[in-house]
Amino acid sequence: MQESLREEPAADFVALGGTVLALDPAGRRVRALAATGGRITALGSEREISGLIGPETTVLDLAERTVIPGFVESHNHPAFFGMTLAAPVDAGSPPNDTIADIAGRVAQAAKELGPGEWIRGFRYDDTLLADGRHPTRADLDPVSGRNPVVLTHVSGHFCTANSLALREVGITAETPDPPGGLIVRDARGEPTGVLVETAAFLVTSRLPGQSAGELAEALLLADEEYLANGVTSVHDTGIGLIGGAAELEAYALLRRAGKLRVRVRGYLFHDLLPGLAEGTPEAPDTGGADDKFAMTGVKIVADGSIQGKTGCLAEGYTCDPDEHGMMLLEPAELGRRIAALDAAGWQVAVHGNGDAAIDAIIDGYSRLGSPTGTGRRHRIEHCQTVREDQLDRMAAHDVLASFFVKHVYYWGDRHRDVFLGPERARRISPLVSARSRGIHFGLHSDTPVTPVPPLEGIWCAVRRVTRQGKVLGPEQAVDVDAALRGYTIDAAYLAGEENLKGSLEIGKLADLAVLSGDPTTIDPDRIRELTVEATVSGGEVVWRRETAGVTR
Template identity: 80%
Template sequence: MGDTTPGTAAADLVVLGGTVLTLDRGGTRASALAASGGRITAIGDDRAIAGLAGPGTTVVDLAGRAVIPGFVESHNHPAFFGMTLAAPVDAGSPPNDSIGDVVERVRQAVREFGPGEWIRGFRYDDTLLADDRHPTRADLDPVSPRNPVLLTHVTGHFCVVNSAALRAVGIDARTPDPPGGVIARDERGEPTGLLIETAAFLVNSAMPAQGPDHLAEALLLADAEYLRHGVTSVHDTGIGLIGGAGELAAYRRLTRAGRLRTRVHGYLFHTLVPGLDEGEPEPPQAGEFPLTGVKIVADGSIQGRTGCLAEGYACDPGEHGMMLLEPGELARRIAALDAAGWQVAVHGNGDAAIDAIIDGYARLGAPAGTGRRHRIEHCQTVREDQLDRMAAHDVTASFFIKHVYYWGDRHRDVFLGPRRARRISPLASARSRGIHFGLHSDTPVTPVPPLEGIWCAVTRRTSGGELLGPEQAVDVDAALRGYTVDAAYLAGEENDKGSLEVGKLADLAVLSADPTAVDPDRIRSLTVDATVVGGRLAWQRADAPVTTEGAR
């Protein structure tokens, strides 16, 4: 072995002394690699590659560890994630056990803010609170009479606001429900403070604009967290969803300044730019920030009972969830965007919504004529017959695999029942049909670590320790590919990233051990010890350094 480019000079980076999982088509393994100019120049054995080191070479000593392609996160929300990291209120569970705990955190935050200043919190989950309900303005008002408060649900599909926030955005008893959303009301018709789906999006867009500086800091916080977990590329599937046009401005500013180290592939939220749903403007042909896709939300969340199901919810058989767009309108928007040259990524959790999405793609031709690799995001309850149609029309998927661990028990016992729950994220069925799919964490909905997602895909174990649909598990190689080269395929980037091959980007993650050589239950506990982007050491663990030299 010793794959090199002709006339290779002293390398910028040399990696030696471990296992190199290339994840190329043949599953090649090696012990060393070299990179120059940001790309891989050689893969081979230690002796051959060591000879490529020179005085200025950064040498990574694996010391028996493994190196894999940098993880490609195929569905994330970096600005949203960064905002949660910096938020004054952590409303999640843990650390909160009850609504009272969340309210106390709001009370503490109010002390630090001036009257009239907005206070934001994130990650509350009504199904994990002892009260088993959403907070309301009645809970928040006593501790925040003069500050608008906005608490965003862990799924992002709901939010709760206090009376000051309702006044600030102009919502009262006379305000009609927006299309695709609900303003929850009490028995007198007054808003309770709970806003559902597009009503939640409405309050986000009505908040005081968050400038590019604030959003840039949020993006940098997320960037640092991605690197800690070996993520070198992220698909931002919804630019503008939380921060409006300021998100795109922040990305462009950071890209020009060279401050973002992770590679971001952008999908605009479909309401961000006027005319976007009509297929205008066309995607930029070139530029400093990759922006070729548009994200549409077709339905809601299964755990919020707004995901649109063909069969009713197990806990409420008369409830089927909701479509945020009527199927005909969804199909019209898909066709307009496709005709204008955009790749389309449609959020679909419930199988009724997935039917509508596939119908929209099917109208483009079979397979979906342009080769733009249109996507279904989450694809949580997709049925076998729908997978057949996806394969026939060349529709790709990004599966939210961590649903199995974080919500699997509740899907089985509350929302879907055992039969449907065991089939959430049916990776084995998709793989058997040759459907290209990526895996994702949807951060900040669940934590970043891709190794946890790989463990979920391989073991199908829930947070309660039960197996959920083990027949839908895949092997470690397939799971790794779902977070690397197959995820890159979804954005048309598989020739540039996702596997370790000569000529491809030198984006690497150094793992504490080879995930294909350990017990599957141990995969989740492996660590990322270093991350390399473009041949430069971007991060390494302080307690397990891979080199004594810093990134040059």
């Protein structure tokens, strides 16, 4: 039977002729839906919904494809992502196997750019290079000519610079390590070019080519990639982390021009919030929020990355037992900032990879008052090595999580064999343990750290297969329905938007992803082979393949 909000002579948008997975509490499956004014108005059979087609109705013929709610990506960095798409040097692996390969790409960029122009590269991963180390200025200086060079690590927690770039920003042997960071030095005390955590900001925050207009162009590049992968909403967890206050202006430019197509929920990088360092942060200003952009919370970075050995662990790294990583904020200061933000009315999202950092984050949240928290839905980002006892505490204080589930595939082998050892590695992103405690969580790709496709993330959550084809912690694998919800309705919950998006129900936004097949019925190993055929935002087809039939 057709479910309808009201009787209407015709709908603005209709999708029919396939499977519609509502992902509502009842788990409904229907054949068609209709929308008017950007909201879903009816779900039902093809015959029922066909009656709502008028001469001005946009009709999407599903051709037996599958419709799900548009993906909600709960932890990404759109400006950073767009910058990587536009960068002159792809330093990733693949395509690079050695530092010499990366140096060759830098040399080519130096030939194409004028003297003095900055060369930017992204995605290098020291653990995938045959050299087994970070590139240094000694590698970059001979090939970069008169161009300053900065290469950013795939994790975003490191960068490496040539001598000219170091000189441009004033980093010398006398420059002290900033709090929460490290300038790597050689035996003579000279900087090698490798900059760790907050030390990387000494360079990246002062790069040219990061005006609001240029960052807006980067955001548009990211916007297109999100839509091509069925993502209709993104949590930008760290606005200003790369481009400073200009990132806010970039969003403002796109909103004024009506060019922002993906819905963005922003989490301002904590260093940009006036008054926070003094304990009196400005309160949220929700006056300018709309369904395309809203500043939802504040992002704090508590520690680094496991693969960089800067994630703060209670027990040492397997490959280096005396190394426990680092806290970028002392636990007491972290707790003070959490309390001040909560008192001012902000939702807080804290990056925590190592279990020692996660302890400090939970300590901060647990001191806010009642055992069940304040209702602001405070979050832990990545939450990679969270222990069972910590999950108990998270459940007791209503702390949410956004799990970086793609770590299982992209770094699972190295976590098992190098960084964490078998027992700790098998428990990264413990989705079953979190779910058994009723903890709300979303799943994410942390793009540009790993590729966007949510279908790959869903496959990771269901299969937990590493790059070497080994299953890592099968007891933490969830079913397809739970994984889908981690990228839709449960991710929407993290930003307090579960009544607006994340499932296909009457009155909710008509945000849809059209898939080539039904992820709930195919072999789970084939989920990541599915493709997105069309993306719909507010009842408008905003991206489609040529094979997706749309008529009007």
